[in-house]
Amino acid sequence: MASRISELVLGCRDPEALARFWCEVLDFVVLGREDDGSMEIGPREGFGGAQPTLFLSRRDRPEPGLTRLHIDVNATDRDQDAELERLLALGARPADIGQTGEESWHVLADPEGNVFCLLRRRLAPL
Structure with missing residues (x-):
């Protein structure tokens, strides 16, 4: 186990x-x-x-330094672009942590600046 x-x-x-x-x-x-x-x-x-x-x-x-833990989210009922639009409307904002722009995911920050990623793959809802 x-x-x-x-x-x-x-x-x-x-x-x-x-x-x-x-x-x-x-x-x-x-x-x-x-x-x-x-x-x-x-x-x-x-x-x-x-x-x-x-x-x-x-x-x-706020704790000093970068957050060591972040959350990855996957859309369940729409494609990545539509979910990105929804997250930005909710108050997320793009975050630059040194990505190249070639990634298949989007790096975002929540309203307090905590970084999270929106992944491309769509998951079935539980």
Whole structure:
């Protein structure tokens, strides 16, 4: 038996705003809130299902340096171009991390600057 990813943790100043953004991007719901404003979002079936949850950990100050962990997303019901348009309309913005422009994916940043990638391959919804 192996381990598997159950949740991803993302430090942020405004968990509420990022929860709105990531819930729209991933079709997630808010699963829980902590007293300090941190939040957990995830698929409707909750923690422990086929998809990991995303824990938005409230931080008063941004952590120095680049984020060492990022999220890759794949469209489930549209092509990459249409999903890119949707993500940009939700508040994502292009991010330059030194890519060549020949990549098959798009590097984006969420509203707080956390980098994530939109991959080309379309995945079936769970």
